[in-house]
Amino acid sequence: MKLDAKLVRYLSSDDYRVLTAVEMGSRNHEIVPTALIGHIAALKHGGTEKVLSHLAKHNFVSREKNARYDGYRLTYGGFDYLALKTMTKRGSIHSVGNQIGVGKESDILIVANEEEEQRVLKIHRLGRISFRTIKSKRDYLRNRKTGSWQYMARLAAMKEYAFMKVLYENGFPVPTPYDQNRHCIVMSLVDSFPLCQISEIAEPGKLYSKLMDLIVRLACAGLIHGDFNEFNLLVSEEGEPVLIDFPQMVSTSHRNAEMYFNRDVECIRAFFRKRFNYESSIYPRFSRDTEREFSLDVQVAASGFTKKHQDELEQVRPQ
Numbered sequence: 001m002k003l004d005a006k007l008v009r010y011l012s013s014d015d016y017r018v019l020t021a022v023e024m025g026s027r028n029h030e031i032v033p034t035a036l037i038g039h040i041a042a043l044k045h046g047g048t049e050k051v052l053s054h055l056a057k058h059n060f061v062s063r064e065k066n067a068r069y070d071g072y073r074l075t076y077g078g079f080d081y082l083a084l085k086t087m088t089k090r091g092s093i094h095s096v097g098n099q100i101g102v103g104k105e106s107d108i109l110i111v112a113n114e115e116e117e118q119r120v121l122k123i124h125r126l127g128r129i130s131f132r133t134i135k136s137k138r139d140y141l142r143n144r145k146t147g148s149w150q151y152m153a154r155l156a157a158m159k160e161y162a163f164m165k166v167l168y169e170n171g172f173p174v175p176t177p178y179d180q181n182r183h184c185i186v187m188s189l190v191d192s193f194p195l196c197q198i199s200e201i202a203e204p205g206k207l208y209s210k211l212m213d214l215i216v217r218l219a220c221a222g223l224i225h226g227d228f229n230e231f232n233l234l235v236s237e238e239g240e241p242v243l244i245d246f247p248q249m250v251s252t253s254h255r256n257a258e259m260y261f262n263r264d265v266e267c268i269r270a271f272f273r274k275r276f277n278y279e280s281s282i283y284p285r286f287s288r289d290t291e292r293e294f295s296l297d298v299q300v301a302a303s304g305f306t307k308k309h310q311d312e313l314e315q316v317r318p319q
Contacts, residue, residue: 015051018037018041018051018055019078020041020082021037021038021048022037022055022061022072022073022074023082023150024040030073030148031064031066031069031071031073032073034049034069036071037071037072052072055078058077060075060081061075061078062075079153079182080123083123083182083183086181086182087179087184087186091114092178092186093111093113093121093179094111094114095111096109096111096121097110097118103245105125105126105247106122106123106125108120108122108123109121110189111186118189119178119186120175120186120187121185121186122157122184122186124153124156124157124183125183126149126153126156150183154182154183155309156247157180157184158305159246159249159305160180160185160246160247161180161185163246163305164177164185164246166296167243167296170221170294170296172218172221172243173240173241173243174243174244175187175242175244190234190244191237192235192236192237192242193235194233194235195230195234195235196230196231198235207235208268210240211233211241211268212265212268212282214243215261215264215268216284219252219290219292220291220292220293220294221292221293221296222252222292222297223250223252223297224254224260225243225246225260226247226260227247227264228243228268230275231245232245248260250310252290252292252297258286258287262285265283265284265285269283
């Protein structure tokens with residue numbers, strides 16, 4: 001799904017009202033009945049079906065038919081628009097630029113605020129890969145009224161923003177978190193390069209030590225990244241690492257904490273051996289080097305992303 005920001009400018013207040021009605025109806029209906037959308041939108045002069053037709057033409061909603069009634073689903077395009085509209089009102093986004101990255105579960109774009117300060121917009125697309133497993137977990141979904149890609153993508157964004165905010169506030173090298181709404185996050189644009197794109201480095205041992213220290217520092221604060229590798233690390237021209245992307249981050253109290261910690265360490269060791277022909281006999285171990293000093297995992301839970309949310313994400317995105 002490619003974000004078409006140009007269409008956002010041409011949507012009317014009625015379009016927004018009806019689109020919001022579809023989203024509200026999605027909380028309790030897989031396919032939202034057209035009559036219910038009209039009831040929620042409550043347009044003064046009616047015309048809900050005409051607006052729905054316009055939205056469907058631009059792929060903001062999708063018309064569906066089943067044996068009982070006609071209705072609509074909210075698409076990623078519609079979900080994108082609702083999030084952008086909210087963040088524009090808040091002032092965190094004023095304009096949308098080029099797409100700069102596509103991941104398995106996200107799209108990355110350049111945006112700017114009213115002062116033309118460049119920022120990064122990350123749009124979680126959990127349904128692209130992970131959510132396909134939802135079909136094999138129908139029993140789980142039946143226990144939820146909102147067991148959908150919208151809910152899970154929203155949870156993924158909530159998780160990333162909660163961890164980024166707590167890490168940033170505690171001095172860890174992460175982008176500055178500015179805003180989060182639905183499945184979207186706005187953060188600072190970091191002047192650095194992905195580690196996976198760096199082929200040579202003057203002092204690999206120095207960077208290796210910084211990365212191992214960062215893994216230990218996280219664990220001593222109660223957190224394990226869980227996916228600490230060359231794709232989720234940026235490096236500045238000064239050789240300073242920046243940590244991004246937290247889909248697998250867990251508490252050190254997690255049942256598999258030691259395995260995740262040791263896996264993070266081994267990912268870095270293997271990468272440095274292969275890419276820089278560098279190997280050190282010194283590396284941290286969970287049981288030996290991670291005495292807890294802070295409880296940032298508790299701060300994350302207090303911010304709104306709870307263990308319940310974590311468990312729900314793990315149902316469709318196994319750790």
